[in-house]
Amino acid sequence: MQLRNVEIFCDVASRRSFSKAAKAHNVSQSMTSQIVHTLEEHLGTLLIDRSKRPLELTAAGELYYDGCRKLLDTYRRLEDRVRQVENNKVAGRVRVAAIYSVGLLKMDAYVRRAEELYPEVDLRVDYLHPDEVYERVQSDEATLGLVSFPRDGGEFSSISWQEQKMVLVVPAGHRLAGRKSVSSADIAGEDFVAFTSELSVRKQIDRWLKQEHAPVNIVHEFDNIENIKRAVEVGSAVAILPEPAVKREVALGLLDSVRVKDVDWRRPLGIIHRRHKTLSTAANKFVELLHEDPATFPKSGPRPESTNGHKRSKRKKTRV
Known part of the structure; x- marks a missing residue:
């Protein structure tokens, strides 16, 4: 079992769509479908009910999805710890889901600074509708969410950011x-x-x-x-x-x-994350950075084409 295939299955499960998961991983929809089919053959059971739209997980699929999310989270944390021990550097993966109106220019300054300070961190920011921000955080597709009038309760904890x-x-x-x-x-x-x-x-x-x-x-x-x-x-x-x-x-x-x-x-603008999930060192460093004034950041040159993934969602800017 390859971890990348597990990641793709988890994205299909969370997005309820083969095409959306394929796009997120830059692979074809047919390859995404084949990966899930191979997992089903290996396990001897269907994981996804393809007759429903949007797609629905079977009972076995729900069980497998929950376990795979925990597996991926544990593995990523292990990788982060090993890199930090070996290199004494902040490393790891941070996914941020943000509403559009946090300010694209200011957000870009934060991401540039993070890339300068923590080049070993794989950072990506997607801009979404507020409901989708919560969904991404809830499903572990996003480590952090940036929202206005943040919820603090239930599955979510909120860190004050700006007013x-x-x-x-x-x-x-x-x-x-x-x-x-x-x-x-x-x-x-x-x-x-x-x-x-x-x-x-x-x-x-x-x-x-x-x-x-x-x-x-x-x-x-x-x-x-x-x-x-x-x-x-x-x-x-x-x-x-x-x-x-x-x-x-x-x-x-x-x-x-x-x-x-x-x-x-x-x-109020806040930073949300899952209540019972401990943030990684990389995520905590980005939260600390968000509380700094970008006007104090050193001037940096043009960002190279290859970045750590400050990826602006291709959704139209129709969000609060």
């Missing part, structure tokens, strides 16, 4: 543009571009507006900051967004950000 000031965002030329601050009463009755209702940030904004007795007229809903900014930019509606997310548009004169008086609206 971002939330501001009123208005189009250039809006009646509230140019002000240093506005009251919550000024927001009441405005046409409003909101996040979609299932997102934690939307629920929190709804609570804030309700507490301030500032009802708004929701005219558009999106599941990502980029689309909200574009909708505000081309229309007359307003939005409430993290201040760092609109710095570029404000500097270009496309939008204006205005503080709301007498409130302290903030979006």
Whole structure:
């Protein structure tokens, strides 16, 4: 039994898809299917019910998947420990799942610095929908997750990371543009571009507006900051967004950000991981690095084509 085949089976099981697992490992779908079939022949039982869509694990498959996850985790930890003893270096594999709005440029600075400090660490960052971040961490596909309004309980532990000031965002030329601050009463009755209702940030904004007795007229809903900014930019509606997310548009004169008086609206960002899983040395080092200010990092040259895998997901940027 080859560990790579076990890894591929685990990805098929967690993603419920041969094609997605094949893409993750840069192999063909037919090869992925053949690998799982070979495992089934070796074990003498079906592991995956291929008649279901999405795919479902059989009872034997669930048992095998659970055991394989533990096996891979143990093996990777063993490799990490051996490398550290032999080379006295931080080594290992760290997979990070992040929401898009953590800030791609800032995240890139963290990854570059990690590659400089810990070249033996295999680091990759994927950008996903918030629900997918939790799924990746829960299934052990990701070591760490970067999310807003993080859950802390059940299967997840959360480490505080950042707090971002939330501001009123208005189009250039809006009646509230140019002000240093506005009251919550000024927001009441405005046409409003909101996040979609299932997102934690939307629920929190709804609570804030309700507490301030500032009802708004929701005219558009999106599941990502980029689309909200574009909708505000081309229309007359307003939005409430993290201040760092609109710095570029404000500097270009496309939008204006205005503080709301007498409130302290903030979006917390957190680092999540599985509660009962001890983080590796490499993962802990990356968590420590995330708590540093990237503005203090030494300037580095262009990143070479071959990297430790700061892999931006090819999903469209439609995430919070």
